[in-house]
Amino acid sequence: GQHRVEEQQRQQQQQQQQTNSTQAPCRRSRTTGTTARSTTRRADHTRRSVSTRNLNSASEYGLRCKREIWRSQLVLAKIRAAARSLLTMDENDPKRIFEGEALLRRMVRYGLLTEDENKLDFVLQLSTQRFLERRLQTKVFKQGLAKSIHHARVLIRQRHIRVGKRLVNVPSFMVRTDSEKHIDFAFSSPFGQSRPGRVARKNAAKGNAAEEEE
Numbered sequence: 001g002q003h004r005v006e007e008q009q010r011q012q013q014q015q016q017q018q019t020n021s022t023q024a025p026c027r028r029s030r031t032t033g034t035t036a037r038s039t040t041r042r043a044d045h046t047r048r049s050v051s052t053r054n055l056n057s058a059s060e061y062g063l064r065c066k067r068e069i070w071r072s073q074l075v076l077a078k079i080r081a082a083a084r085s086l087l088t089m090d091e092n093d094p095k096r097i098f099e100g101e102a103l104l105r106r107m108v109r110y111g112l113l114t115e116d117e118n119k120l121d122f123v124l125q126l127s128t129q130r131f132l133e134r135r136l137q138t139k140v141f142k143q144g145l146a147k148s149i150h151h152a153r154v155l156i157r158q159r160h161i162r163v164g165k166r167l168v169n170v171p172s173f174m175v176r177t178d179s180e181k182h183i184d185f186a187f188s189s190p191f192g193q194s195r196p197g198r199v200a201r202k203n204a205a206k207g208n209a210a211e212e213e214e
Contacts, residue, residue, distance in 0.1 A: 061132045062141075062149035068172060072131040079103070083123035110134055111177045136161065137171035139183055160189040 054066050063069060082103060089096040100120055107113040112130050113122055132138060137152045140161055146152035153171045155161055161168060163175065164182040175183065185192030190200065 057128070057132065060149075061135065061138055062153050062171075063132075064153075069128065069132075071172070072128050076126055076128060076131060079107075079126065080124055083120045087120050109176055109178075110174055111180075131174075134174050135171060136163070136168060136173040136175055136183070139175050139180060143180075143183060145183070145185065155191075160186055160191055162186040 054069050057063070057069055058066060082099075086096045086100050086103070103123065104113065104118055104120070107123060107126075108115055108118075111134050112126060137149065137156060140146050140152040140155060141149045145161070146155055156171045156173075157169055159167055159169045162184060163173070163179050167186050167188075187193055
């Protein structure tokens with residue numbers, strides 16, 4: 001009799017588990033891609049040094065958060081992986097010749113490599129700092145259009161900066177070597193050729209009114 005009771009209890013538990021599994025809501029699969037990769041968990045002292053290095057880079061280049069560094073590291077990892085896979089092929093392989101030359105041309109076009117560094121081995125030596133140096137925010141500050149690296153970010157976000165005839169409001173915009181000389185204030189910006197801003201016009205009107213009273 002006791003065995004029958006235990007078997008009945010087991011059957012009831014199994015039936016209850018099956019009903020719970022059928023009634024559980026379905027989770028939607030995540031379809032979004034990865035845009036950044038955080039640092040993997042290592043020993044505490046290694047993680048501290050990596051975190052300190054990322055904080056120094058964030059303050060030096062005026063980044064909003066570490067995620068912008070992780071995004072650059074993810075792009076760099078993909079480029080290195082492509083170069084590493086091409087290096088495993090034979091030098092006369094047509095795929096290595098075609099894709100390798102295209103990769104090197106793109107690196108030179110964005111200023112990540114010089115024209116003398118025309119080998120895939122130099123791609124493996126790229127660092128995150130080279131990517132951060134090519135950002136529009138860094139270029140605006142180094143060309144003297146902004147008072148500080150943080151002021152450069154504000155100017156870009158407030159749509160005061162153009163690259164050629166294109167108005168760019170993304171601080172992480174990668175500047176090509178042939179576009180560096182075309183970075184300037186936008187035509188619609190009061191810092192450029194447009195009329196003064198609202199506050200400047202208001203102050204000028206106050207100054208004119210004070211002169212008329214005198």
